[in-house]
Amino acid sequence: MNAVSRFFLYAILLLAALYALAPLWVMLATSFKSLDEIREGSLIAAPQAPTIAAWGKAWSRACTGVRCDGLQPFFINSLLMTIPAVLISTIIGALNGYALTHWKFRGSEVLFTMLLLGCFIPFQVVLLPMARTLGAIGFVDSVFGLIFVHVVYGLAFTTLFFRNYYIGVPGELIKAARVDGAGFFTIFWRILMPISMPIFMVCVIWQFTQIWNDFLFGVVFAGSDSQPVTVALNNLVRTSTGVKEYNVDMAAAIIAALPTLLVYIVAGKYFVRGLTAGAVKG
């Protein structure tokens, strides 16, 4: 390829990168501006007199509907909901994947195919019965309800991840261990666990991103005090008390995005692998 076409190649790639980064830049720049500067300046200009006032307000004082204590309580809700849901669904998924690949029994393949449907359904088709069920067992208005829902509907994916990973582990290895007298859990702990680090990373990151970013379950199943941060962000943007404070909206949006962005920056490799692995079947 000659120099001219290589120049255009890089120019296009850089333009595309700028386009991808532009919204993040606009969000950041806006969040550090005062309202006056937003009204007078340009959307893409860097802040002239940077201020963190909007961040403070978004975190602890902005109104999200009736409450006016910022995103902070809902950010904590999201943590309380996401961490247990990720851990529980990942551990169960790991054991499921192990049982489905190395302890096959009659019907285990059918069982796996059956579970897969859970990856495909639009969740709208389970919302109504689930809302009534959570009401009946008293899980409404608490993060427990959301943890429960995210575990239940995350299992199909976590099982899929581990099943596809463990199917590559040679069966002879497990057979040999069984001959030596090792049982179901011993084999899992001693043989599978030490080689499972990559898939645990993929699964945890996938689940974390999915659950943290969820809006549908949050808006349908959470009470006003147990809402996750995505729902609170949407309420904050929609709650207008007089002047529209775009700088607060943008600071709030970045706060809500920060955990998944951090995970992406730190462990992007596993994030991509999860996306493509989920994509193979999902």
Added chain:
Amino acid sequence: MRPLSADRWLPKLVLSPTLLASLIFVYGFILITIAMSFTESRMLPNWEWAGIDRYVDLFDNDRFWVSAKNLAIFGSLFIVISMAVGLFLAILLDQKIRGEGFLRAIYLYPMALSFIVTGTAWKWMLNPGLGLERIVQQWGFADFTFDWLVNPDKAIYTVVIAGVWQSAGFAMALFLAGLRGVDSEIIKAAQVDGATLPTIYRRIIIPSLRPVFFSVALILAHIAIKSFDLVMALTGGGPGTASDVPAIFMYQFSFSRGQLGVGAASAVMMLMTIMAVMVPLMYAEAKSGNAR
């Protein structure tokens, strides 16, 4: 060998909670929703048989047709543009680019964001008063107008803009993985035969990516049909109901308007749509995968 008795039932015991959860919360709940769509349910479930009345209500509802039409517009543009941009970027990145990993990371980061965050950001950038419209005016095009966000005929296209921004990098990542899997011997042989690079892509590489096309289309279609949060954050279905999609229709009729029966019927329609799109695509994907 130690007695195998425990190992005989342990795997089944381990799988049983998941099996139970799937039977109740996936299969059972789908059946309940289907059943509810044939009842007189309004504010509360009411199991009185109503035949196909709720579906008649649904199909008589203009708002439902607006949402279906919007899904068709959004879905087709979102899928086609994301795939085109994704494939284009993947092919460019496949030319031994310096800093490829870095560029890839930049293209893909929107996928880590919540659709609510994406919607909030684009709502700000596309707002007619202070956003993009004003920048272009400040650049000297005083007559420039860009009011799609508040224009009932154009609002759904803003969802396409934001959706493509979020998902094109994802399509790129999948296509790039596919490109890396193409047998380099065949490409070398074609080069020896004097084929130019565009010809090689058009005649050899892209046709061999068929299964990847199906996977990408499958996932994007899935995202499109379920799309709810992006529309909620960006337009809220508005102005009025101009950018409603089925997921918003279902949510409002079920949880704000107290029309459980109609909500259930619309959820069933969503399930059918996903099945109608997924089953042929999965079949085609399996077939083209086996043919390789």
